[in-house]
Amino acid sequence: MASTVDKNMSMDQVMREWPATIxxxxxxxxxCVGCPIAAFHTVADAAREHDIPEAGLLRDLRAVGIKQVQHSG
Incomplete structure (x- = not known):
């Protein structure tokens, strides 16, 4: 498991490693949940395709991912 969400990770990987990010x-x-492209789209790709600021999306995904790791460890 990676330590944090990275912009080059696929959306599928993010959702599998940190289910709370869904x-x-x-x-x-x-x-992205159930989308066949999620295995190929990176976080950066998805942000661009959905016209969402990449920095904000990463911040939100990382915040939830960190909380999930803290609660499970």
């Missing part, structure tokens, strides 16, 4: 993804209006 709420963030849906909250941004992204329908």
């Amino acid at each position: 709420g963030v993804i849906l909250g941004h209006g992204m329908l």
Whole structure:
């Protein structure tokens, strides 16, 4: 498991490693859950495709990912 979400990770990898990020993804209006492209789209790709600022998306994904790691460890 990676230590944090990286902009070059696929959306599928992010959701699998940190399931709590699914709420963030849906909250941004992204329908990556179950999307066949999620295995190929990086976080940067998805932000660009959905016209979401990459820095903000990364911040939100990382914040949830860190909380999930803290609660599981």
